[in-house]
Amino acid sequence: MTDPKPLTTSQVIRIPPHKKAGDVLRVPSSATDVLIHLEAGAEVAVVLSIAVGLPTSQVSVVLEDGARLELLRMINPGVAFACESRLQVRQAANSSLRSFFVTKGGNAVRDHVNILLEGQGSEAFLNGLHHLAGDAEAESHTLVDHAAPSTMSNQLYKSILRDKSHSVFNGKIMVRREAQLTNSYQLNKNLLLSSEARVDTKPQLEIFADDVKCSHGATIGQLDDEQMFYLQTRGMDRALAGEMLIHGFIEDVLDQIKDVRLRQEVEAVLQGDVGYV
Amino acid sequence: MLSIKDLYASVEGNQILKGLSLSVKAGEVHAIMGPNGSGKSTLSKVVAGHPQYAVDSGSIDLEIAGKMTSLIGMEPDERAREGLFLAFQYPVEIPGVPTSEFLRSSYNAVCRHHGLEEMDPIDFDGFLREKMKVLEMDDKYIDRAVNVDFSGGEKKRNEILQMAVLNPRLAVLDETDSGLDVDSMKIVAHGVNTLRSKRNAMVVITHYQRLLNYIKPDIVHVLHQGRIIKTAGPELALEVETRGYDWLIK
């Protein structure tokens, strides 16, 4: 008998003040409980792959004044079981979070994102991609709590659904009384590639301040016939044209990833085994 | 090159083309004029193979590898790879797809079909810039999404750029001149004329004789209520310009 490896570990990533980490930090896939703490003015990009064998993943983030974090969390393709993940963030003044969640596997993935914007001028960009096939299900539940003035949040979640897959987006925005001059945006777009795929999308707004800009929207659609025809008249067959249109559909989400290394990682996963069409 | 015989075609149950015949030979340029709603765009969509348009009866044949071949039942992309091109009256916007990538995919799809070598992004970029020069197009377009945030005139120019990239044997240009200012029209016409040869043919749909000053047609047709009611030489376009269509319709 070999030594049993611990299935789960805790991991702490601490970036000292004003350190701008050049390398992408990779959280070992065995970690189920992660704390990422950026001290004032620190900057880093972190990748966390949620791998086979770990049904839960909990990430806590603390961003001190002016800290900047770009965080990519991916559910690996091939995860064929239920999985629950959670991201909990507290942001001090002028800090910035760019969060990206992508799932292309798992048959029941549920992700929770809780953002507390407690420092003036803090901002959070929350992006998600559900790329599902078979009878896979993915849920994204977000809560953005604007608790200080001049805070900004922008959520863009998209899903591409084949077969009998099912995507859920529940996005809650809360703007507290003291959070004047808040901007908060939320958009959920869904592309159904099968008549049996399903979407549930629900925005929730609770606004107690009066000087705020808020918008939210949701769309559910199929590949556009006129776009398909246009590409076909340019010699591309339906499969290739569909691939282009799907890539076009998620381009603006991918564009939200500012670190090119992170972006390449996501594109590699999306272009993996299942393919676009 | 193209032979349409007694074509009846419908869209969503409405019959629009009612016994249309048209024959275009290699090396020829045909102009089609006709009142709004007469079926000009319908004809172009049917020839290109739009799935919403049904051919009720009649035939559409295109010369493919030296043989007249029926297009009916052929996918739009197959037709395109065999050398048919449609410049849209209303070019379609494709958000998120860069123009350069779109053009390269299109070019390579046609090359693959003909067993020719595909171009990598670097070679294609050089090739594309040459074509853009002819059409006096700014480099900035190639990084933008296809037709997104293009002005009406820029979209039309982009259609001709696509035609220049694909070098089709039969091109149908649906009101490519509409929305173009005088200078742009000259540039586009010049682009079209550089593509003219003995081996290809064009069908130019237009409302205005002005375009035909620059792209000289061999034959002019007037389409009315889904049929060609008059066919003559270039002088017919001038006559339509001054007299309208009433005298033809009676």
Ligand SMILES: Nc1ncnc2c1ncn2[C@@H]1O[C@H](COP(=O)(O)OP(=O)(O)OP(=O)(O)O)[C@@H](O)[C@H]1O
């Ligand atoms: N999808 C559709 N469903 C129903 N009717 C249609 C459809 N598309 C076109 N039509 C009708 O077919 C007729 C011919 O339209 P078409 O677009 O071919 O005209 P056109 O000659 O190109 O006109 P224009 O000069 O205005 O571009 C019109 O009466 C139009 O309303």
Ligand SMILES: [Mg+2]
């Ligand atoms: Mg028309």
